[in-house]
Amino acid sequence: MGFDNPSRERIKEILAGAGNIAVVGLSDKSDRTSYMVAEAMQKRxxxxxxxxxxxxxxxxxxCYPSLSDIPEPVDIVNVFRRADQVVPVAEEAVKINAKVFWLQLDIVNEEAAAIAQDAGLEVIMDRCIKVEDAILHPRQP
Known part of the structure; x- marks a missing residue:
């Protein structure tokens, strides 16, 4: 049986309840996708x-060198890393008791998803958090 992302309604609930979003692999270069997505989410x-x-x-x-170094609770671990590098990130997300493990667009790793799900985290893969937020929480004119 393959992986299924939560429903759009559930993703909307996840985003509505999100406090802290740890962005793993966030670049300090403003022309990188991770920076643009994180900046847009921050502005929202x-x-x-x-x-x-x-x-x-x-x-x-x-910035923190790892998820374990963050001194406060994390709701969503949003990951901008290659698929072959996300298993340790999933393991660390479990250790810090994050609620959601979110792999960005084009990132899919079934092993990492299973690690997170088995520990009770909700998992979203191959979806852009910024796009989902824009669709599910459109700005009022």
């Missing part, structure tokens, strides 16, 4: 926590 009112061991601050937020 989400709290972004950058996870990048090679930067001190991104988007005005302190």
């Amino acid at each position: 009112g989400y709290r972004i926590i950058p996870v990048n061991p090679n930067a001190e601050n991104i988007l005005g937020e302190k």
